[in-house]
Amino acid sequence: MKNIDAYTHVRGESIYLDDIPLIQGTLFGASFGSPMAHGTIVNLDLSEAAAMPGVVRIFTYKDITGENQIGGIVPDEPLLSDQEVHFCGMPVAFVVAESIDAARAAVKKIKATIEPLRVITDPREAQALGELIIPPRTFQLGNTNEAWSQCKHIFEGRADTNGQEHLYIETQGAYAVPQEYQAIKIYSSTQGPTAVQRAVSRVTGLPMHQVEVEVNRLGGGFGGKEDQANTWAALCALAAHLLKRPVKYSLHRMEDMAMTGKRHPYSADFRIGLNEELKIVAYEVTFYQNAGAAADLSPAVMERTLFHCTNSYFIPNVKATAYSCRTHLPPNTAFRGFGGPQGMFMIESAIAKAAETLGIEASVIQERNLLQTGDEFPYGQKAQSEAPECWHKATELYHLTDLRKETTVFNAANKWYKKGLACMPVCFGISFTKTLMNQARSLVHVYTDGSVGITTGAVEMGQGVNTKILQVAAKVFSIQPDKIKIHTTNTFKIANTSPSAASATADLNGKATLLACTAIANRLKKMVAEELSVAEDAITLQDEFVWVNGQKTDRDWKSLVMAGHIKRIGLSEHAHYATPEIHFDATKEKGHPFAYHVYGTAILGVTVDCIRGTYTVDTVKVVHDFGSSMNTAVDLGQIEGGIVQGIGWMTMEEVVYDKEGRLRSNALSTYKVPDIYSVPKEIAIDFLQTPHDNLAIFRSKAVGEPPLMYGIGAYFALRNAVRAFNNKGYFPFDAPMTPEKVLMALYATQQEGIIQPHEETS
Ligand code: LUZ
Ligand code: MOS
Numbered sequence: 176m177k178n179i180d181a182y183t184h185v186r187g188e189s190i191y192l193d194d195i196p197l198i199q200g201t202l203f204g205a206s207f208g209s210p211m212a213h214g215t216i217v218n219l220d221l222s223e224a225a226a227m228p229g230v231v232r233i234f235t236y237k238d239i240t241g242e243n244q245i246g247g248i249v250p251d252e253p254l255l256s257d258q259e260v261h262f263c264g265m266p267v268a269f270v271v272a273e274s275i276d277a278a279r280a281a282v283k284k285i286k287a288t289i290e291p292l293r294v295i296t297d298p299r300e301a302q303a304l305g306e307l308i309i310p311p312r313t314f315q316l317g318n319t320n321e322a323w324s325q326c327k328h329i330f331e332g333r334a335d336t337n338g339q340e341h342l343y344i345e346t347q348g349a350y351a352v353p354q355e356y357q358a359i360k361i362y363s364s365t366q367g368p369t370a371v372q373r374a375v376s377r378v379t380g381l382p383m384h385q386v387e388v389e390v391n392r393l394g395g396g397f398g399g400k401e402d403q404a405n406t407w408a409a410l411c412a413l414a415a416h417l418l419k420r421p422v423k424y425s426l427h428r429m430e431d432m433a434m435t436g437k438r439h440p441y442s443a444d445f446r447i448g449l450n451e452e453l454k455i456v457a458y459e460v461t462f463y464q465n466a467g468a469a470a471d472l473s474p475a476v477m478e479r480t481l482f483h484c485t486n487s488y489f490i491p492n493v494k495a496t497a498y499s500c501r502t503h504l505p506p507n508t509a510f511r512g513f514g515g516p517q518g519m520f521m522i523e524s525a526i527a528k529a530a531e532t533l534g535i536e537a538s539v540i541q542e543r544n545l546l547q548t549g550d551e552f553p554y555g556q557k558a559q560s561e562a563p564e565c566w567h568k569a570t571e572l573y574h575l576t577d578l579r580k581e582t583t584v585f586n587a588a589n590k591w592y593k594k595g596l597a598c599m600p601v602c603f604g605i606s607f608t609k610t611l612m613n614q615a616r617s618l619v620h621v622y623t624d625g626s627v628g629i630t631t632g633a634v635e636m637g638q639g640v641n642t643k644i645l646q647v648a649a650k651v652f653s654i655q656p657d658k659i660k661i662h663t664t665n666t667f668k669i670a671n672t673s674p675s676a677a678s679a680t681a682d683l684n685g686k687a688t689l690l691a692c693t694a695i696a697n698r699l700k701k702m703v704a705e706e707l708s709v710a711e712d713a714i715t716l717q718d719e720f721v722w723v724n725g726q727k728t729d730r731d732w733k734s735l736v737m738a739g740h741i742k743r744i745g746l747s748e749h750a751h752y753a754t755p756e757i758h759f760d761a762t763k764e765k766g767h768p769f770a771y772h773v774y775g776t777a778i779l780g781v782t783v784d785c786i787r788g789t790y791t792v793d794t795v796k797v798v799h800d801f802g803s804s805m806n807t808a809v810d811l812g813q814i815e816g817g818i819v820q821g822i823g824w825m826t827m828e829e830v831v832y833d834k835e836g837r838l839r840s841n842a843l844s845t846y847k848v849p850d851i852y853s854v855p856k857e858i859a860i861d862f863l864q865t866p867h868d869n870l871a872i873f874r875s876k877a878v879g880e881p882p883l884m885y886g887i888g889a890y891f892a893l894r895n896a897v898r899a900f901n902n903k904g905y906f907p908f909d910a911p912m913t914p915e916k917v918l919m920a921l922y923a924t925q926q927e928g929i930i931q932p933h934e935e936t937s
Contacts, residue, residue, distance in 0.1 A: 345394025821886015
C-alpha cells in the first residue's frame with residue numbers, strides 16, 4: 176500500500192502550517208534574538224522599532240500573563256530573556272505587526288545593550304567548572320576495575336561527534352487564533368501537541384482545557400519539533416491572547432538554524448580491554464554531552480547515550496558515566512537516535528582503535544562480541560538478540576570476503592584512489608526511556624455510511640504513521656482504505672499525548688487504534704450473533720462483508736453499520752494503550768526499559784580521492800530486522816532516509832560555532848547536507864523477517880530511528896580508505912569526516928597525541 180499522502184504531496188496539495196488560509200485581521204510575529212551568547216541586558220531600546228509602520232506591539236518578558244518558563248524536564252528556560260542572555264538567538268522580544276515585512280523590519284531596529292559574560296562552548300570546559308544540567312549518571316555491569324587484569328590488550332582514546340542541524344523542510348512555526356471565553360486555538364508545526372499545549376498554558380496562565388493545539392502534518396521533524404516547537408507557539412499564543420487577534424509566526428530558514436538547538440555534540444574518553452580471543456572484557460567510557468544553555472531534553476538524551484553505549488555487543492564489565500554540560504549554545508535537543516548514535520560512535524571508535532593498533536579488521540572484533548539472546552545489557556535487560564543473524568546474513572548475502580578482496584586489489588592497483596569498507600551493526604531499544612510516556616489513545620468513529628474517522632496522538636511528519644494507523648483499522652474492519660480517514664492530531668480530541676518520537680508512534684497509537692476498532696467490531700459481531708442465534712466467534716468481518724461460519728453473507732459493511740446504529744449500538748470508541756512489561760529504576764540504573772530492540776547490520780563502501788580529499792559513498796548494503804513489516808514501501812523510505820541522514824551527520828554536515836558562540840554554518844551555503852549527488856550510489860536492503868513475538872503493532876518492529884545509525888559506518892569506511900593511503904600519520908576519532916579532514920588525514924604525519932581534536936573549529 177502506498178503512503179496515503181503520496182497523491183497530495185506530489186501535487187503540492189498537502190496542507191502544512193504555511194498553507195492554512197489566514198483569518199482576516201491576522202497579525203505577524205517576528206522575534207528579536209540575542210546577538211550575544213552570554214551577557215546581561217543593561218538596556219533594551221524598543222522605541223525606534225515600536226514607531227515603525229505597521230507595528231502593533233512589542234512583547235517582552237514583562238508582558239507574560241502566566242509564568243516565563245518553558246523548561247520541561249528542568250525548569251531552567253525562560254520564554255523571553257528577563258535579564259541574562261544564555262545563547263545567541265535567545266528570544267528577547269517579540270514584535271507583532273500588520274505584515275511579515277513590517278515585523279521583520281522592526282526587529283532590525285531593536286537595540287540591546289548587553290554586558291558580556293564568559294562564553295563557554297566546550298562541554299569539557301563546562302564540566303570542569305561544574306556547569307551541569309543534572310548530576311552525572313553511571314551505568315555499570317560487572318566490575319571493570321577487576322577486569323583489566325584479565326585483558327591482554329588495553330586501548331585508550333578520545334572520540335568526538337559534532338552536532339547536526341535538523342533541516343526539516345518545513346521550518347518551525349505557529350498560528351494562534353483567539354476563541355471565545357479566552358480560549359485559544361493554535362496550529363503548530365510540532366511533534367508534541369501536548370507539549371505545546373502545556374507550554375502555552377503555562378505562559379498564558381490559561382488552563383489546558385482552554386488551549387486547543389491542532390496539527391495536520393509536518394514537513395519533517397527528526398526530533399527538532401519534539402520540544403522546540405513550544406517557543407513559537409507560546410509567543411504567538413501570548414500575543415494573540417493579549418491582542419485578541421490571530422498571530423502567526425513562521426521562521427525563516429536562517430532564523431530557524433540560528434535559534435533552535437541541534438543534535439548534541441559529544442566528547443568522550445574511552446578505555447577498552449580485550450583478551451587473547453579478542454573478546455571485549457571491559458569497557459569504560461565517560462561522555463561529555465554539550466547540552467547548550469538549557470536542559471530541554473538533554474537529560475533524556477544523555478540517558479539514551481548510556482543505554483546504547485555498548486551498541487550491539489555483549490561486554491561483561493562496563494562502566495559508563497555521562498555528564499550533561501551547560502554551554503552557551505542554543506539548547507540542543509532530540510534528533511533521530513536521541514543520544515544513541517553518539518554512544519555507538521564511541522564504542523565503534525574504541526573497537527577501531529583496537530583493530531588499528533593490532534593491525535586487524537575491526538569486523539573481527541565486532542563479530543566476536545555480538546550480543547546473543549540472553550545476554551545482559553548494562554542496564555539489566557536481557558537481550559532477545561537478532562544481532563548474530565543480521566551480521567551473518569549480511570556478510571554472506573553481500574559476500575564480505577569478496578568485497579574485502581576487491582578492495583585490497585583496487586587499493587594495490589591505484590595510488591591516488593583508495594577504497595574503504597566498514598561493517599556497522601546496530602541495536603536500538605524501542606520505547607521512551609521514561610516509562611510513563613509509553614501510552615497512547617485513539618478515537619475511532621464509524622459513521623452511518625460506513626466511513627471511518629480516526630484521531631490519535633500520532634503526528635504525521637512524513638514518516639508514514641497515518642498510513643500504518645489506517646492499515647490497522649482496514650485490517651480489523653476488513654474494509655478498503657478509501658473508507659478510512661485519519662484526522663488531524665488535536666489536543667481537544669486526544670488528551671495528554673506523548674510526542675511523536677522514539678520510533679514508537681506507530682506502535683503506541685497503532686495499538687490504541689487496534690483496541691478501539693476491535694471493540695467496535697466486537698459489538699457489531701455480537702449483534703449479528705444474537706440476531707442469528709450463533710456463537711460470537713462464528714462471525715467474522717471479511718472483505719467488506721459479514722461472514723458466518725466461514726460463509727459469506729449478503730450483509731455488507733455499510734448495512735451492518737446502519738443496522739448497528741438502528742439497534743443503538745455504539746459506533747465510536749476511545750481506547751487507551753500502555754506498553755506492558757517495561758520498567759526502570761533510576762536509583763539502581765537497572766530494569767527492563769525497552770519493549771524490544773531493533774537489530775541490523777550494514778556494510779558500507781567508500782572511495783577516497785587522495786589528491787583532493789573528496790569521496791563517494793559507493794554502497795550501503797543492509798540486513799535489517801523488520802519483524803514483520805506492515806508496509807514495505809514506507810519502511811524502505813525510512814531506511815533509505817535514515818541512512819542518508821546518518822551519513823550526512825558523519826561525513827559532510829558540520830555545525831560550526833565560533834568562540835563567541837555564534838553559529839557560522841547558519842545557511843545552506845555554509846552547512847552542507849546530502850543531496851542527490853552525494854547519496855550512496857547503491858543502497859541494498861534485505862528485509863529480515865524475524866518471527867519472535869514482540870510488543871510491536873502486528874509484530875512489525877519500529878523503523879524510524881535505527882537506520883540512521885548505519886551511517887556511522889561511513890566514518891569508519893572513510894578512515895579505512897585513508898589508512899590504506901597513509902597508515903603512519905595519526906588522526907583523531909573526530910566526526911564529521913569532511914573532505915577537509917580527510918585531506919588532512921591523508922597527509923597527516925604527526926604521531927598520536929599531537930593533534931588535538933577540535934583544536935580550531937572556527
Ligand atoms: N524522546 C523522549 C525520544 O522523550 N524519550 C526517548 O526515550 C526518546 N527516544 C528517542 C527519541 N525521542
Ligand atoms: Mo525523536 S529524536 O524520536 O523526536
